Amino acid sequence: MNLFGTDGVRGKAGEFITPFLATKIAMAFAETIDKKTGKILVGKDTRRSGYMIENAIVSGLTAIGYNVIQIGPMPTPAVAFLTEDMRCDGGIMISASHNPYYDNGIKFFDSTGNKLDSKIEEKIEKRYFENNFSLKTGKEIGKSKRIDDVIGRYIVHIxxxxxxxxxxxxxxxxxxxxxxxxxxxxxxxxxxxxxxxxxxxxxxxxxxxxxxxxxxxxxxxxxxxxxxxxxxxxxxxxxxxxxxxxDENGEVVDGDKLLGALAFYLYKNKKLSTNKIVVTVMSNSALDKFLNQFGIEVLRSNVGDKNVLELMKKEGVNFGGEQSGHIIFSDYAKTGDGLVSALQVCAYLLESGKSASEAFNLFELYPQIQANINVIEKIPLEKIEGAKEILKEVENNGFRHLVRYSGTENKLRLLIEGENEKKAKELLNKLIEFFKKKLS
Missing domain, CATH: 3.40.120.10 (Alpha-D-Glucose-1,6-Bisphosphate, subunit A, domain 3)
Incomplete structure (x- = not known):
């Protein structure tokens, strides 16, 4: 059983994310990271279940001998920033991000405010399942305190x-x-x-x-x-x-158009390091075409802002993101930060002198059709009979496809992109019918 998905540990609160899991995984985390200051920061979002999970995590961390700083409801990127700013050995955010209230999750950060790489997550899982922790006694047991005024540090930073x-x-x-x-x-x-x-x-x-x-x-x-x-x-x-x-007309700005405009803004102001950006395999190919004319190379990672960030670090890139709205300005934030992104959007808008509808409509997208299928079991795609052939058919028709399982839900995600929208819909419906028979 794997605990970690694409962004920490996530599931239904009280069912998968229980006080027992939270306590154990907090202890596993504490025994995996390097202990220097003996402090771990804990933040959360506004879900009711956050109280239950927070108390369990604090119990686990103090039992291992760590002192805990509880900051209450704060954004995930604030936890990342404050973990490093307050010289903590690690940070924990209790949140299921965009999921409904009945879900919750636990995200972990290292002492520099970065999300953990997969190797560290594997070590934490190993400690979790070994279930053999070095509990402290007497004066070695940790303590916890709640600090409510850290909001000011984050505001200044943003x-x-x-x-x-x-x-x-x-x-x-x-x-x-x-x-x-x-x-x-x-x-x-x-x-x-x-x-x-x-x-x-x-x-x-x-x-x-x-x-x-x-x-x-x-x-x-x-x-x-x-x-x-x-x-x-x-x-x-x-x-x-x-x-x-x-935008001012009430139209939602497409995520790829937003990434394209912000990349262009950074390029124009000579703030785009190495003239590269990182997006995911979900992004529209028209984004590549638009940015390539300025000599900007578009690199693609697997889905997940953590994967975007890893590739950004590897390639020395300071801007990237997902079309879903996770945008990373690594000069200002360790992870995707909606508030940093919003301020950069404002800066671009002011300097462009244009309305939002003009400023964020710099190129046309290729038709891209998506669907999700609920699945009972995530059978590896290569083991599904006929899958390779039907996907090859999509490619032979001149369309790009992406078929992948969700990292956080029991769903298969389907995407087809190409210049002919009618044909794309036909091919997508064919894929939906095929995979429903195989997986539902």
Whole structure:
């Protein structure tokens, strides 16, 4: 059994993510990392189950002899930043990101605020299943304290990523915090930079995180942008590491068009290191065509912001992301940060002198059709009889395809891309029918 998916450990709270799992995996993490300061930072989003999981994690960490700093509801990228800034040996974020309230998850960071690589995750899993921990006694047992004022450190850090010669005075922004971890910090940052901010979905009750709100449901933000005649709208997800942008007309900006415009902005300002960016295999080929004309090379990783970041480090690249809204500006953040991304969007918009609908519409996308199939078991694709042949048929028709299992759910994700949308739909329906028979 593998505990780790594409982004930490995730599942239904109380069923898969239990207090027992949380305690054990916290102990396994603590015994795997190097102990230098003896401190571990713990943050969470706004799910009710976060209380249960947080207490279990604190119990496990203190039992191993670590001192714990609890910072309460804060964005995932804030935990990454503060882990390094506060000289902790590691950081833990309790969140299931964009998933519904009844799910939860546990994400881990090393002392530099980076997500763990797969080799470290394997070591943690090994310790977890060995179930033989070195519990401390007496004065060696750790202690825990809650610090509520770290929000100020993160706000200063985020604001420093915004060009000093610019301000947001006169810019009207509608901000959807998804009733999630950024419900306090996000409005504060934009207001302090001078924006006229209208905030929606900023009243978390433990159960409304991501519910008809935020990056997963930008249609509600779109309505508000038009209603308030705003210049732009930003939707975050539950832990604020993802960003979706809505233009002044209430249209959602495509994730690849957003990546393309931001890459072009960095290139124009000579801030794009090595003239390369990293995206995933999900990104539209039209993005490559647009950026290639400026001599910008587009590298592709597997799906998952962790995979994007790993390839960025390997290639010395400082910008990358996923079309789903995880955007990484590694000069300013260790991981995808929706607030850093939103400020860079604002900077580009101000310097372009254009409306959002113009500024983020620099090229046309190739038709790209997607679908998800619920599966009972994730049978390796190469072991499914006939799969190789039907995918070859898609390629022979001149279409790009991507067929993969979700890293966090029991779903098979299908994507077909090509210039003829009608034919793409036909081929996708054929794939759906084939894989449903094999996997459902």
């Amino acid at each position: 604001k420093s990523s915004f060009p000093k010669h610019l301000n947001l005075s006169g810019v009207r922004i509608v901000l959807d915090t998804a009733n999630g971890a950024a419900y306090k910090v996000a409005p504060t940052i934009f207001e302090e930079l001078g924006a006229d901010v209208i905030t929606i979905n900023n009243e978390p009750n433990g159960f409304n995180i991501n519910s008809n709100a935020g990056a997963m449901h930008p249609e509600f933000l779109a309505e508000k942008v038009k209603e308030y005649r705003a210049d732009i709208g930003f939707a975050l997800d539950g832990d604020a590491d993802r960003l979706v942008v809505v």
